Amino acid sequence: METLNHLSRLLQEGDDSGVDALTREAIASGIPAEDILRALLAGMAVVGERFKEHEIFLPDVLLAARAMHAAMGHIKPLLIAQGVPGGTKVVIGTVSGDLHDIGKNLVGIMLQGAGFEVLDLGSDVPPERFVDTAVAAGAPVIALSALLTTTMVRMREVVDMLAQRGLRGRILTIVGGAPVTETFAREIGADAYAFDATSAAARVRALLPVA
């Protein structure tokens, strides 16, 4: 227990080398990977709360995410081997014609920190790739990002494609980015809108049925 608390603290401090070493130590001492994951997610939840309360800043969150990434490199293969189900999958990307990806990356990091499995398609992603990936991976959520008024209209194409393929309701969409508003999200038929990276994970979670 002390090891896991320590691990959570190191993660909150963004100490990636400390988290890396202690994760390896924990595995070697026989602590189940699932317990290690739980401690890491608890640490990320604290980080998320502190960020929401303006006690820490985005780079601190990203440092914690980097530490989480280091730990996951060790425990993910074990979780897979043990048949532990991964987090809910979210397909994420910046829409066709748009090359901005910082905001999308931040949302992806926040989602991972909240325990989601993120399938990041990058930027300039055509609509069919979003839909095909979500179908193939069994992802119930597609998260769409755009930073330009000229490209945010492409979000509608993804929503429409889901409708054409009879997937509306089964695969949900969340949209965000500087020019995107709640009103625009409603107009194009998106299922949710996130104002920023911090709120995205909560919005995605609210979309999904309670487990």
Add this chain to the structure above:
Amino acid sequence: MRDVSRIEAAAVQPGRGEVLHRLGLEPADVATPRLEDLLVRSAALFARVAAPAAVFEWVTREDFATIYEGDGENAPASPLDEIFPRADALALFAVTLGSAIDQAIRDLFDRGDSALGYVLDVSASYAADRLADLTAERFLASLRRSVSGGIRRVLPYSPGYCGWHVSGQRALFESLRPDDIKVALTASCLMDPLKSVSGVFVAGRGTVHRFRPTYPFCDACTTQQCRVRLATVK
């Protein structure tokens, strides 16, 4: 008149306090040692990869009116509608930090160092704005050499903001053709490299820039940056 310049990275590089401010820290806030380390590493990387370049070209009010009209997608009324006819001089401009800094940011995120990538991105955004301001000063200096009168202030205005539709980039780029600083426009009006700024410099007395921020689109504006600018003009 057309002016092309290459600028030292140090001239636009933000200081520690400016980066911290953009990261949301107030002067009283204490940055953690890890955040301080990020600032140092980001600054070193910025100095290595940023390659600031700028171009501006004088344009008449009549020619700018056509450029501003663009694809006809602007808001029915906008601040620039009011401002540019009152200007003493106008110049189209584009500035960039070059493609290497875009790539460096992308590489950092790709290899999981998002914290450093984010700090570098924030620094580069600040620097691109600073570069536009420096280029505005350069335009002002060129005006003072060739135009008499009371031109006191130059401010930049860009497509994508305050009712000037982002599609206005097309007409702006067709006229300015900033190939000499290697900035291109994509089909969706995105500038490549990303850390670039373009628009029009409006020169005149401070009052030229005054407007009431009560346009329909002002309600949806999340930055309210114009209020800061308005406070600086007399």
